[in-house]
Amino acid sequence: MSWQNTNDLAAALPDPAAASSELHEGVGNPDTPQMHGWVQKEEYNYALFNKEGGNTGPQANGVHAGGDWAGNGAVYVWNDEYGDVGPDFPELAAQLFGSNRGNKGINYKIIDEICVTQEGIKRLDPVRTFEDAGLHPVMLENVRLAGYDMPTPIQQYTLPAVKSGFDIIACAQTGSGKTAAFLIPVLSQLMGKAKKLTAPRPNPATFVKGVTPGVRAEPLVLIISPNRELATQIFNETRKFCYRSMLRPAVIYGGGPIGDQIRQLEMGCDILIATPGRLIDFINRPNILTLKRLKYMIIDEADEMLQSDWETEFNTIMSGGDQEQGNINYLMFSATFPKGARNLAKEHLAHDHVRIRVGRAGSSHANIKQDIVFVAAHAKRQAVEDLLFHSPPSRTMIFVNSQRTADEVDDHLFNRGFPCVSIHAGRTQREREDCIRSFRTGKQPIMICTSVSARGIDVPGVMHVINYDMPSTQYGGIEEYTHRIGRTGRIGNNGLATSFYNDRDENIAEALVMTLLETRQIVPDFLQHNIPEGFSSDGMTGDITKLKFDADSDDEEAGKCEAADASGNAREATVATAWGAPAAAVSQPVGLVADAWGAPATVVVQPVTPFANTWGAPDPVAQPAVAPVGNGWGAPVPVTPPQQVAAPVGNGWGAPTPVAPVTPVAPVTPQAAQPAATWGAASIPAAAPTAGGGWGAAAPAKQANVSAG
Numbered sequence: 001m002s003w004q005n006t007n008d009l010a011a012a013l014p015d016p017a018a019a020s021s022e023l024h025e026g027v028g029n030p031d032t033p034q035m036h037g038w039v040q041k042e043e044y045n046y047a048l049f050n051k052e053g054g055n056t057g058p059q060a061n062g063v064h065a066g067g068d069w070a071g072n073g074a075v076y077v078w079n080d081e082y083g084d085v086g087p088d089f090p091e092l093a094a095q096l097f098g099s100n101r102g103n104k105g106i107n108y109k110i111i112d113e114i115c116v117t118q119e120g121i122k123r124l125d126p127v128r129t130f131e132d133a134g135l136h137p138v139m140l141e142n143v144r145l146a147g148y149d150m151p152t153p154i155q156q157y158t159l160p161a162v163k164s165g166f167d168i169i170a171c172a173q174t175g176s177g178k179t180a181a182f183l184i185p186v187l188s189q190l191m192g193k194a195k196k197l198t199a200p201r202p203n204p205a206t207f208v209k210g211v212t213p214g215v216r217a218e219p220l221v222l223i224i225s226p227n228r229e230l231a232t233q234i235f236n237e238t239r240k241f242c243y244r245s246m247l248r249p250a251v252i253y254g255g256g257p258i259g260d261q262i263r264q265l266e267m268g269c270d271i272l273i274a275t276p277g278r279l280i281d282f283i284n285r286p287n288i289l290t291l292k293r294l295k296y297m298i299i300d301e302a303d304e305m306l307q308s309d310w311e312t313e314f315n316t317i318m319s320g321g322d323q324e325q326g327n328i329n330y331l332m333f334s335a336t337f338p339k340g341a342r343n344l345a346k347e348h349l350a351h352d353h354v355r356i357r358v359g360r361a362g363s364s365h366a367n368i369k370q371d372i373v374f375v376a377a378h379a380k381r382q383a384v385e386d387l388l389f390h391s392p393p394s395r396t397m398i399f400v401n402s403q404r405t406a407d408e409v410d411d412h413l414f415n416r417g418f419p420c421v422s423i424h425a426g427r428t429q430r431e432r433e434d435c436i437r438s439f440r441t442g443k444q445p446i447m448i449c450t451s452v453s454a455r456g457i458d459v460p461g462v463m464h465v466i467n468y469d470m471p472s473t474q475y476g477g478i479e480e481y482t483h484r485i486g487r488t489g490r491i492g493n494n495g496l497a498t499s500f501y502n503d504r505d506e507n508i509a510e511a512l513v514m515t516l517l518e519t520r521q522i523v524p525d526f527l528q529h530n531i532p533e534g535f536s537s538d539g540m541t542g543d544i545t546k547l548k549f550d551a552d553s554d555d556e557e558a559g560k561c562e563a564a565d566a567s568g569n570a571r572e573a574t575v576a577t578a579w580g581a582p583a584a585a586v587s588q589p590v591g592l593v594a595d596a597w598g599a600p601a602t603v604v605v606q607p608v609t610p611f612a613n614t615w616g617a618p619d620p621v622a623q624p625a626v627a628p629v630g631n632g633w634g635a636p637v638p639v640t641p642p643q644q645v646a647a648p649v650g651n652g653w654g655a656p657t658p659v660a661p662v663t664p665v666a667p668v669t670p671q672a673a674q675p676a677a678t679w680g681a682a683s684i685p686a687a688a689p690t691a692g693g694g695w696g697a698a699a700p701a702k703q704a705n706v707s708a709g
């Protein structure tokens, strides 16, 4: 059988109560995760990843040998003797663009009927194709190498907005291509003028670290990201789009090696990606960094940056450097943008800035199936184990609210044999980078994380997000929920989000129900008292335009939707689909993305190597060939790392055992199909949980035909 959509994943999962009675406390289940198709677990290799320094030696064929820190990833090495366009270096191109080269199979037929709204006094005509966007030829070629066929809706508006020189506030759903929405137009604008605009610096092609005198970095673009993983991810995207141009990117982030970062900057830096704390460190060292040449300041996850936690840093960055205020364009992006944050943002922007909203601010994608399951606090561990045992193996992110819970869940699942890693702010930066790398490459396809990874992380093929803990109000509330579930269902793919809910999460209940209704999801029994009048619990009935969210328009009169609304009612239809397909395509059923949702194994060929390399691993070409994703769920086949050193320490990252290459396991056989509602918990009574079932919920009526084994 091939998996057709998220309902099939839901169908493969058992009734929680039935599963728990058979698998309670793990004692009744003699199976190992590997018998269910999961790859072997692998311990954290301290000897390999805690060594200092990276190989940042001289370049060859345009490639700087990357170090093993994410920030040392190889960049295009410009030679001052080149004309306007540098030559192609296929080895580096393979490393930067990897499997993305050419069309990577995005299904443009997967459509959100989407509303694109412009607010503010300026209105722009969107561009429908990259060819029409007036991009620099080098950028156009890089877009093609990246495999982008057409701009996503947010890109359709930011391309002309940047070209026309406007400040921007942009809000678009998770996974809708916001990074490229600022990188492509901004870098393209600079490419034509780079020789004139960039600061004097030594010829990168002949620069020898420690020998050639360095310079002070004078970036033209500053991109600020609130978290380290996102900063290095944006750096990786920037490396791609700077290919064959003289624009030189660098990233500075907390926990990373400051010496390496200084050495990167002293070679010259045109595009600087930074986390706030480390940026301020460098701003305070004016001999290393000056912002006086800055042309663009881009704030990613802007609503997070505008929160009071970041106030001091934000104000220092906005005014504390030596930038010349009048010469800078400000661009602010996020998937969630509460009104308060938008108002603050506007204070920093030019009067005639452009505000673009794709969908409701903070809305989630309809292509993410959201299941809410009642699980009492004491039953969560068993529940997550059961859930994983019965889920087809796939990249899965499990979100928790505290570092301690992350460690506990990691220990528990690891001891049960699951290939998992965990990441939180208590880990060293080495551990964090290794964790993400090993999740990204699919060696450990289960990642347990605190909110540190909720925002922005883009790992292709994450098919399941589990909210082990709900992000109730004190943990970021509904915005955090939106960012978390948005790690799946990216760029038009389908995804499943399963959230454990119990009485402690009541303060998010109302917002959660509205979010479910907005995307026509099933509201489970225990949340149905929050359903507003006129809506049905299966999400099918009710006018979603009547749902009352935190006001999402700043300018009710002017802020007209330019496309079909979320229920498909055409308003002023100019853009009818999320991915720019013609309006006619809207009526097509939500389709499949072969490589994300595991069409038959023969079709699913997704080399893992490029992701590893984009994280700054050593030269990929020298690495052993990597097996493609082998099973129907896209769970990658583990890779034999280039070196294996016996791990000396046992902890939540795994006891030391020798690592052997693992043979791919046949795809898990799906369980007897169950109605999706089984995991939507719609069948679980609203009553408070009892100690009865392993999931801690009051025992629901058993489904006779469930097979948990």
Ligand SMILES: Nc1ncnc2c1ncn2[C@@H]1O[C@H](COP(=O)(O)OP(=O)(O)OP(=O)(O)O)[C@@H](O)[C@H]1O
Binding pocket: 106, 147, 148, 149, 150, 151, 152, 155, 172, 173, 174, 175, 176, 177, 178, 179, 180, 334, 335, 455, 456, 457, 458, 486, 487, 490, 491
């Ligand atoms: N026009 C395009 N065509 C195809 N793929 C694209 C396009 N634009 C971006 N992508 C890809 O879409 C994925 C998601 O993009 P990105 O991470 O920028 O999303 P985002 O909107 O910033 O999400 P989040 O809000 O979660 O940070 C990336 O893998 C990116 O390479």
